[in-house]
Every structure is written in structure tokens, then in C-alpha cells.
Amino acid sequence: MQNAMCMTMTLTLLAAGSLTPAQAREDKPLPPRPTVADVVKGAPASDWRALDPDNTLYLQTAAGRVVIELAPGFAPMHVANIKALAREHYFDGLAVIRSQDNYVVQWGDADEKNPKPVKTAKSALAAEFTIPVKNDKGFTRLAERDVYAAQVGHSNGFPVARDPKAGVAWMAHCYGVVGVGRDSDAGSGSGTSLYAVNGHAPRHLDRNITMVGRVVSGMPLLSTLPRGTGPLGFYEKPEQATPILAVSIAADVPEAERSKLEVMRTDSASFQAVINAQRNRGGPWTKYAPGHVELCNVTIPVREQK
């Protein structure tokens, strides 16, 4: 009956319309408009790009594979180091050690007393919290304002914020974005412990963390993990932690076993249509469309390669 499927129309509307938000009323349904699903379906092949196997990380748990797109443009040293860690099998046999509700899920070495030795990779790196704006290639600005930054938008598939006065850009802490854990010293992280955002964007962490990528598939494997009962959601007992079977670079995995995913180009017309579809949803379900979308509410579409 009505309620079991309530809200199902939010993402399944069809066709097009042109009412402005101010015209929306509960008693006067909005005309239908293209949905994100419509735009994704109609996007030409040229508006998609395959993941680069050299910059794709697979985190394997017993329940499945989490696929992370790495962002060397935002953190060249850390991405190189994480790849070195993966190649020396540093993460294999370690675990998800923290799951804090509405914040982050983190993986690495739970054993503080006898930490797993790092072999070929570096144990610490200079912080890469921001990059010069001139190095932020492919930035497409979002028209919307933002509470935390003067400018926001997307670069090469990643949500980005900018401070033009300081001349810097950084990846924003949206859902599924991956950062490098560290101690109080800005340069104490190296990629041996990583986390993904599992709740409302903790944007206060922006400019405080080296951001290295984004989960493009398998996020539920991380977001549904039981919350840790220790401070900050760390697990208190080793048996609570979810083992990491392996972390691999896609390029090192036989091609037949790779996840064949494509990300919509964020500098494409299709992506602008995705943004517009989220600013102005149409009827019959939607009664009011705000005409705006917040950075972390913008879907960055991912699909199976055709």
C-alpha cells in the first residue's frame, strides 16, 4: 500500500518541465523533470571515463570488494606511498579498526605496541592537505555557495573546495571520500591508516587531512560495519574488527578479475545535467524543489563499463 513504497518516486521520475522553485506548492504538483537516472541513461560514451587501473585500489574483505579511486593530483606523495604499501602487502591481514557513527570508518594496524613494520614504503610524509589552485586541473565550479569554502565544485571526479585568497584547493570531506589518518603532527601520516567518511560530511576536517581518493563502489561494506564501542568508535576487542584480506592496485590484478567501472566526467555536459536534475526535481512525487544543491549532495555517477 501507499507507505511501503513511499518516497520511491524521488529517484524514478521521468520527462521534463520548467517550473521554478518559487512556483512549487503542495496543492499544485510540479511537472515531471529529468532525473539523475534519466541523465545517466542518456549520457554519451564520451562523457564517461574508465577508472585508471594504476590509480585504483581494491580493499578486499570477506564480504566483498571496496573500490577506491585514488587522486594523485591532490596528494602525489601519499598516493605513491599507499601504492607502495599495497605492493608490499602492508594492509593484507590488518583490519577495519574503527567505525564511528555519522563520521568515519578507518582501517590500518590495531596493534599500537607491536606495529606491523613498513618495508619499502615511507612511514611518514610531509602533509598534502591542500594544493595550489593552479595544480587543480579540470575544476568545474558549482554555482552554489558553501558554508565552509569560498568556492566549491568538482575536479576529475572528486568534490573540491577552494580558497582563492590563499590560492589553495583541496578535496572536500564528502560521503565516501578517503583520507589519511594522522597524529597531532601534520606530517605524521603516511597512508598506513586510511578512513572513509560514513555520514554527514565532516567538513571541519577539510584542510587538516591529506585526502587521497574516493570510494566509487562497495561503500556499504564499510558503512554498515558495527560501530565501535570505544572512544571515537574504535573497536575495543580485536575480534570486533573486520579483517582486511588484501589491498591491491587494480593494475596488479588480472584483467578478468578487475572491477570494470566508469565514472561520469565531471567536466561534461552530462554532469551539469546531473547537477540540474538534483537542483530541480520534478513531480509527481516532488512538491517543492529548492533550485540548489549542496556540494556533498551532488551525485558523481559510476556505472559498470558497457
Next chain:
Amino acid sequence: MQNAMCMTMTLTLLAAGSLTPAQAREDKPLPPRPTVADVVKGAPASDWRALDPDNTLYLQTAAGRVVIELAPGFAPMHVANIKALAREHYFDGLAVIRSQDNYVVQWGDADEKNPKPVKTAKSALAAEFTIPVKNDKGFTRLAERDVYAAQVGHSNGFPVARDPKAGVAWMAHCYGVVGVGRDSDAGSGSGTSLYAVNGHAPRHLDRNITMVGRVVSGMPLLSTLPRGTGPLGFYEKPEQATPILAVSIAADVPEAERSKLEVMRTDSASFQAVINAQRNRGGPWTKYAPGHVELCNVTIPVREQK
């Protein structure tokens, strides 16, 4: 070692400082400042209020109790109807029927063909998507701007957005907020199916849904549920759904079995200090403080009654 506890300092800093955000630099640590935990610890008893048993809902699953504070000020008819549904044991034996990653978790009747009959409560109600601004009592405005609304803030423990031109206010779709599922018709919901936000605030649902409350305890019981594999995260098989043992009004539960919780008054000086602590975190962990906080990033503290 460094990484296992990385980010642990974010919420555990002490003492006070006064650097402005612009002065923050990676190479020059921020001075310590009061944290949310500090403010909560120091808040006087007068800045807290106990939950009203008449407007507190307990959703019981085998794993524990979810406590929902109802908001009759925002949806008087729906809150009354949900209480009537609880008192006729409508929800008892139903289930969590939907868990969509980074969106909502929803409970109600999975059986569309043979829906559970409603006895004393109403099966449909006029929409209560917004209320007149004059009815929004106790509003404390947040200084920050917002992508979706002209004004945002808090009223009696709930995150609120306002459209002064239209003269309306509504509860914002922040993490843990509870809304009434409905079909395409604005008046098709009654409270027989409810949902809670389990990810980044889907603010485009604002003004499209009757909002009835907020989860104040037990959110992980809902947020960690396996994601449904059907469209929009609905479960495809009955055995995947988590049974609801009972939904009760706290006032109907023996006092000894009630959750003794207090919510910080959002019109108090302590709450302003909480907001400030989140705008400007101090060192040693934090290197950059934005000086702003977004509506749905503001913590509304809840504690066990002393």
C-alpha cells in the same frame, strides 16, 4: 603508534584559545580551545531538559532500543496519529523494510497486498510539511548561511530551516531526523511508515515530507543495517528485514524501564558554546579551523540524566 589513534584528538582537546581561522597554518599549531565535550561537561543543569515521556517513542528491535524525540510543534496531527498507532500496537511485529546507503532507513509494513489494518488511528492525514513561522517557538538562528534555506537554526532540540518570504519553517533533513513516508499525493502519509536519515542530509526532501522527530539515542541500530538490494534500498526478501518487536510511547512504559535522557536546550548559552566549539576547534590536532559550521554538522548534545 601514530596511525591507529589518528584523528583521536579531534574531539578530545582541552582548554581555550582565540586564534581566528585566517591565522591557522600547518606549520603553526592552533592553540587549544574548548571542545564540545568540555562544553557538555561544564553545562549547568538549567541548560538541559529531560525528554517528555508523552512525546518520546521507543522503537525496539532485538538488538536494542532506538529513542525518538517527537516534535508535535512541527506536525501536531501526525505526532498524535503516530502515538495512536503505537498505542494500538500497529508497529509491533512489522519491520525495517528499507535501508538505502547514504540516504534513509525506513520501517513499516512490507506487505503491500495485505496491509496490516489500522484500527483507531487515521490512515491518511493532510500534509504538515511546514508550519507558519509564528508557530515555530524557541527558534535560535544560526549565523551561518545555508545552501537550501534563507535561514537555519534550532527550535526545541530540532534542526530547523525557514523561508521568511513564504513565512514558513520546517524541520531540516539532518542525520537522524525522522520523517513520514508517503506516496505521490502530499496527503497520502499518516505515520504508518517512518524513516530516519542515515547519511549526508538529503535536504532536497525538505518541504516535501512531514517531519515528526529526531533519533536521540540508538541511531547505530538503524544506520548499520544491511543495505537493501532492491530499488531504493528496499529489502527484496522478508527474511532480510529487521523485525520491530514494539514501538511504545515512553509514558506507557514503567518508569524504571524508561531511557533517562536529557537534551541540551538549544536556546541556552551552553548550546551557543557547542556551536562555537564546532566552528573553531583548537590545537594541537587541528591545524585549520573554518570558523563556520553547517546546520547538520551542529551536534545537539544528549546525555544520561544525572
